[in-house]
Amino acid sequence: MKKLLAALFAVLLVSAVFAQKPYTIQQYLNIRSAAAPSFSPDGKRIAYLTNVTGTNQVWVMDLPGVNPKQLTNYNDNISFVKWLPDGSGIIYGKAIGGDENTQFFWMKPDGTGTKDLTGQAKGRHNFAEISADGRKIYYASNKRNRTFFDIYSMELASGKEELIYQQDGNNDLAAVNSDGFKFIVSRDGIEKSLDNNLYLVDAKTKQETLLTPHTDASQFGSVHFLEDGIIYASDHGRDFYNLTQMRLKNAGGDWSEANREVKVIENVNNWDIGSIEMNPYGKNFVYTINNEGYSKLFMRGVQAGGKSGSSRIAIRPSGFQVPGNGVIGGLALSKDETKNSVYI
Numbered sequence: 001m002k003k004l005l006a007a008l009f010a011v012l013l014v015s016a017v018f019a020q021k022p023y024t025i026q027q028y029l030n031i032r033s034a035a036a037p038s039f040s041p042d043g044k045r046i047a048y049l050t051n052v053t054g055t056n057q058v059w060v061m062d063l064p065g066v067n068p069k070q071l072t073n074y075n076d077n078i079s080f081v082k083w084l085p086d087g088s089g090i091i092y093g094k095a096i097g098g099d100e101n102t103q104f105f106w107m108k109p110d111g112t113g114t115k116d117l118t119g120q121a122k123g124r125h126n127f128a129e130i131s132a133d134g135r136k137i138y139y140a141s142n143k144r145n146r147t148f149f150d151i152y153s154m155e156l157a158s159g160k161e162e163l164i165y166q167q168d169g170n171n172d173l174a175a176v177n178s179d180g181f182k183f184i185v186s187r188d189g190i191e192k193s194l195d196n197n198l199y200l201v202d203a204k205t206k207q208e209t210l211l212t213p214h215t216d217a218s219q220f221g222s223v224h225f226l227e228d229g230i231i232y233a234s235d236h237g238r239d240f241y242n243l244t245q246m247r248l249k250n251a252g253g254d255w256s257e258a259n260r261e262v263k264v265i266e267n268v269n270n271w272d273i274g275s276i277e278m279n280p281y282g283k284n285f286v287y288t289i290n291n292e293g294y295s296k297l298f299m300r301g302v303q304a305g306g307k308s309g310s311s312r313i314a315i316r317p318s319g320f321q322v323p324g325n326g327v328i329g330g331l332a333l334s335k336d337e338t339k340n341s342v343y344i
């Protein structure tokens with residue numbers, strides 16, 4: 001397994017004994033942070049958000065951490081930033097005046113040529129994924145009906161938008177397979193709190209398959225496709241969020257309940273799995289575990305198919321030292337899987 005180089009974005013937390021050294025509200029408001037790292041395809045640069053100018057804006061820097069350059073300069077906060085996998089540009093999201101109706105924008109890697117992708121539409125847009133070839137983006141939006149979120153795709157070159165899944169519920173796009181023919185939708189439950197389900201949707205027929213039937217309040221998230229199923233995190237049937245694999249017993253695209261088996265990969269008592277990050281059908285994935293309030297970072301290898309047709313996940317994870325104690329708020333994995341970026 002390749003050695004992983006971690007680029008860390010850290011927020012310094014200052015412990016104050018108020019009787020000895022009082023701090024003003026303004027000093028706390030002036031604490032700056034960096035977040036949402038995204039690697040360039042060649043792994044030589046990283047885009048990220050920081051509020052050093054007062055609001056979260058897009059910056060880029062050369063790795064291993066030199067020549068930072070600010071690319072956007074708005075009064076409003078940028079909510080996310082993603083480098084396109086073909087290297088042609090950067091996608092980011094921004095709402096106006098704090099109205100939470102996030103719109104999407106495209107710009108060149110040097111910050112020029114900005115294009116408004118969603119046209120300041122009335123609805124809210126929740127970014128999900130970029131296609132493996134970098135030609136499409138996928139997201140959820142309530143533009144059809146402000147009460148519900150449907151799933152859309154957009155061709156970046158033409159700006160053509162397509163409603164690919166419509167349902168009167170609170171839907172998020174959890175994962176898209178490599179050819180875009182299948183995707184997984186996460187839908188919140190309506191009877192219980194902290195409850196959702198995952199549905200596999202055929203992009204052509206629009207047929208949906210419930211993947212997570214359950215009766216208790218359970219959560220399923222951080223979903224990634226494997227060649228023969230998915231990995232995700234879930235607290236179904238247990239008290240804590242665990243790393244889980246769902247695989248198809250027999251190849252051929254049969255996702256029926258009879259052809260699925262679920263296995264808990266990381267069953268850590270009293271600890272929750274945090275986020276999981278994996279490149280499309282990658283050889284490794286990284287994830288975090290909340291250990292008594294602090295994040296621990298791990299990586300596991302994935303061996304595809306073979307004669308058995310079954311993806312095998314490494315039994316033992318590789319752990320990585322994270323300087324200091326803190327909560328890892330996000331992960332990014334370079335295309336060649338040799339660099340991982342986190343922010344604390």
